[in-house]
Amino acid sequence: MFMTKILIAAMFLSAVPLPLFGAAYPKNAVHLDTKKVATGCSTCHLSFNFKAGGGPETCIICHGDASRLKKEYKNMPRNFAPTSGNRKNIEAEFAKTYRHPTFDAKGIHRSNEILPETDSRMPRHAECVDCHNPHYVSTENKFAGIRGKRVGNVISSVSKEYELCYKCHGESTNLPGQYGNKRMEFATSNPSYHPVEDEGKNTAVISLLKPYKEKKINAGDVSMISCGDCHGSENPESPRGPHGSLYEFILVDHYSTKDNQTETPFAYALCYRCHDRSSILGNESFRYHALHIQGRGSSTGANGTSCYTCHSSHGSPDNKYLLTFNKTVVSANSQGQLKFVEKGVSTFRGECYLSCHGVDHNPKSY
Ligand code: HEC
Ligand code: HEC
Ligand code: HEC
Ligand code: HEC
Ligand code: HEC
Ligand code: HEC
Ligand code: HEC
Known part of the structure; x- marks a missing residue:
């Protein structure tokens, strides 16, 4: 915990992206591309609670309704506005009847959590950052940097969509009773x-x-x-x-x-x-x-x-x-x-x- 704080402090002081777990931030990470997001790390890291991951609000300023962009930019630093890109309204998808509980189960995500969940009493959740790592995400790979399975001491990064889904729809001990383990359903055996x-x-x-x-x-x-x-x-x-x-x-x-x-x-x-x-x-x-x-x-x-x-x-x-x-x-x-x-x-x-x-x-x- 203490080490993490030092690491974070060091990152902001040096303003040099340090590797988070093993590998350096990839060059194609869209959010760290100053041509697309002009204000770099501080764009998202001005004021949010690190432990809880910031919530969907951190993301929908730019990925939500276009009117939100105008309103919320007022309180943002100069040059905050992304300078390019053709962003779609993701927020609107979550207003539909059938959806991931991203806005329904807020504040449960912890940035240091390890999925699949092993504590059966933990409430279920699915935040934007559970499926997209804001430091790694690229146009080519929307799951880049999401921690995958642990093999020995190495935690791999998710490269296939289904590996991402299995983090919550596979072995999770908090899976609601009516649902099955998807990894078992799709097993090639x-x-x-x-x-x-x-x-x-x-x-x-x-x-x-x-x-x-x-x-x-x-x-x-x-x-x-x-x-x-x-x-x-x-x-x-x-x-x-x-x-x-x-x-x-x-x-x-x-x-x-x-x-x-x-x-x-x-x-x-x-x-x-x-x-x-x-x-x-x-x-x-x-x-x-x-x-x-x-x-x-x-x-x-x-x-x-x-x-x-x-x-x-x-x-x-x-x-x-x-x-x-x-x-x-x-x-x-x-x-x-x-x-x-x-x-x-x-x-x-x-x-x-x-x-x-x-x-x-x-x-x-x-
Ligand atoms: C697009 C928004 C965004 C940008 C830009 C961004 N971050 Fe983050 N960062 C987040 C979010 C959201 C979290 C919480 C992730 C979680 O809880 O899983 C986070 C978490 C972190 C953490 C905690 C460890 C971790 O990965 O969970 C560090 C360290 C960090 N960011 C450093 C940086 C640095 C350094 C930069 C610039 C190179 C940067 N961030 C740019 C959104 C951003
Ligand atoms: C400051 C505005 C801003 C914020 C805040 C922001 N993004 Fe982005 N995001 C962008 C831009 C700009 C792109 C690149 C879009 C493009 O190239 O068309 C992007 C791209 C993405 C992509 C890849 C999609 C693609 O088509 O390339 C994902 C996934 C994504 N963002 C998720 C998130 C998540 C999750 C958060 C919150 C942790 C977040 N973003 C916060 C501006 C932002
Ligand atoms: C349960 C997992 C999950 C959650 C939660 C989630 N996403 Fe996604 N998202 C995905 C997947 C899977 C894709 C599709 C990747 C592909 O097929 O290219 C995607 C695609 C995207 C794209 C690219 C869309 C496109 O057409 O190019 C953006 C931007 C994005 N998500 C942002 C967000 C934001 C912002 C949130 C939170 C408000 C969020 N996502 C929550 C799984 C998720
Ligand atoms: C971070 C955890 C998480 C991840 C990752 C995740 N989900 Fe979910 N998903 C949930 C939660 C929580 C629900 C709400 C119901 C529940 O608790 O299972 C849900 C619900 C669903 C439902 C609707 C179930 C219903 O009865 O209506 C579908 C379908 C689904 N997820 C598919 C996916 C797919 C496909 C992926 C991978 C692209 C994925 N999920 C990744 C957590 C997650
Ligand atoms: C060929 C289409 C198809 C594919 C591919 C598919 N699903 Fe489904 N899924 C469905 C249908 C149809 C339902 C609703 C009926 C049912 O439960 O069988 C469903 C239901 C679900 C549910 C909610 C009910 C339950 O059984 O838990 C979840 C969660 C889910 N799918 C996750 C996934 C994941 C994760 C993947 C990829 C690893 C996936 N699905 C691939 C068609 C598909
Ligand atoms: C009463 C049970 C039953 C119902 C209802 C049923 N199926 Fe089937 N289906 C079978 C059986 C049994 C087979 C295996 C036939 C064989 O021996 O190859 C089969 C085979 C199939 C196959 C594989 C062979 C092929 O035709 O390509 C597909 C695809 C399929 N069903 C789709 C469907 C769809 C779509 C529906 C609904 C619109 C449906 N089935 C409803 C019993 C059912
Ligand atoms: C996106 C395309 C897609 C959709 C949607 C889809 N299927 Fe299939 N389905 C396939 C493919 C591809 C195969 C061939 C797999 C194989 O060769 O074993 C298949 C195979 C099957 C089989 C035969 C499997 C076997 O091993 O004998 C059945 C039964 C079947 N599908 C039923 C359904 C039903 C029921 C639905 C709707 C809920 C559905 N499929 C939706 C693509 C699809």
Whole structure:
């Protein structure tokens, strides 16, 4: 603690950026570029509480509503205004219904905290500085300088988006009960997963739309996706990042997880971005997709069910095809079994042992 104070004092006296943990500030750090932020270190370090990290207010002066810039600049030193750059309104993203609790859980962040959280009693939070290191961030790498995993005595820096997310959505002991460990869901040792950490295991995902492909063969093929392909603003004009969205779970597109509903392009719009709706409803893989998704039609009063009733959105530690039954809709069959059994590889055949809407599957085969 004492050493840190001396270090900070030394930094400001010498006005020379010193390395924070191992490496010197990179040359492309946007906030330390005096062509972009004219007043250097003191721009942000005039008056905030170091221990608590300054809060989102430190950032939204420049990354918030444009009117804020004019108002708050009045109290700032001369030349404070960034001299260039085309900044987007990040603050507005956090006004949306579904968002990271950046403005909802303020003052919990500590600059010396180590994530994933090991104290289960700690309240959850996600501040701007948890995801962006203001001294390192660059146009090329928005997570530069965020401390990653500890390997022996070395703390690496986050280089992949998912590593950043796992800091709070992986092993955290304060993870709310209803949420799962995302690192486990995406583990490449799972029988199936959406290809975030590596290419996927299924070589016959026939519904994939261009440019998505199971394996990258040609230059234009995209065989891997990121958390950000699904989580982020619903508005493509908005700044990138999982700040906020009008759609539940901070999704870039609408996705309903409900049972008993009518299938529409909107209901499962997120999935249909990458998986051809006509292939899915045309039963090209699972022979009974349409039956389940659309139901038997309104004449019998039976509606369809969501992809979520059968599929995880992330990965499955137990089954192929992301099969993870939604236990609030699906239960064990008359023999007490609840499982999926694969019949051959890429043959589109299998057996389901379960009970759903009062229909006993003991098993049902396709
Ligand atoms: C864009 C705003 C901004 C600028 C410019 C800036 N800082 Fe910081 N600095 C912060 C914030 C915010 C924190 C708190 C980080 C946290 O809590 O995680 C911080 C924390 C620190 C710390 C505490 C250790 C740490 O990293 O948490 C030191 C030391 C520091 N800054 C030095 C500097 C120096 C030296 C410069 C100029 C080369 C500088 N800062 C420029 C925003 C800024
Ligand atoms: C004094 C104004 C100012 C403050 C305060 C400020 N920034 Fe910035 N920030 C900028 C400018 C200017 C850029 C470069 C934008 C460009 O080049 O278009 C930038 C770039 C960024 C980027 C990279 C985005 C990109 O498109 O290059 C991130 C992320 C970012 N800032 C986060 C933060 C965070 C987090 C804080 C608070 C700790 C903060 N900023 C505080 C002015 C500021
Ligand atoms: C510093 C911690 C932190 C980091 C890093 C972080 N999150 Fe979060 N995230 C939270 C907190 C806190 C919530 C509020 C709910 C909770 O406590 O889990 C949340 C909520 C979410 C939700 C909404 C959940 C819901 O039920 O609506 C999504 C989606 C999400 N985060 C995705 C991400 C992604 C993607 C990343 C990486 C780019 C990420 N998060 C990085 C802390 C974090
Ligand atoms: C293919 C799209 C897709 C990708 C890629 C994706 N998600 Fe999600 N995520 C969803 C959907 C859809 C939901 C809501 C339904 C659900 O919970 O499965 C969701 C829900 C969540 C939630 C809240 C509910 C829960 O299960 O905890 C968090 C947190 C989350 N995702 C984090 C992440 C992180 C972190 C990554 C990257 C490592 C990621 N997601 C990648 C589609 C995706
Ligand atoms: C939970 C993590 C998280 C939090 C909290 C968060 N961001 Fe981000 N932010 C991201 C991610 C991820 C990206 C997207 C990086 C990419 O894909 O290029 C991003 C992108 C950005 C960008 C660049 C946008 C663009 O389109 O170029 C800016 C600027 C930014 N964030 C500022 C902020 C500010 C200011 C705050 C706090 C008010 C904040 N962020 C809070 C994760 C976060
Ligand atoms: C009743 C359970 C069920 C529902 C509901 C369901 N699926 Fe499936 N889905 C399956 C099964 C079983 C398979 C595996 C077929 C096989 O053996 O290859 C599968 C396979 C897939 C595949 C991989 C093969 C392909 O077609 O590319 C995708 C993608 C898919 N489903 C997407 C969806 C989407 C999107 C929805 C919602 C619109 C959905 N599923 C609804 C059971 C379901
Ligand atoms: C950003 C593009 C993208 C989105 C959005 C997306 N997927 Fe996928 N999905 C992929 C890719 C790429 C693969 C191929 C992975 C492989 O080859 O194993 C895949 C594979 C699958 C598989 C087969 C996995 C396996 O191992 O058999 C299922 C099932 C699936 N997706 C369901 C869904 C559902 C349900 C949604 C909506 C919640 C969805 N996907 C949204 C890109 C996407």
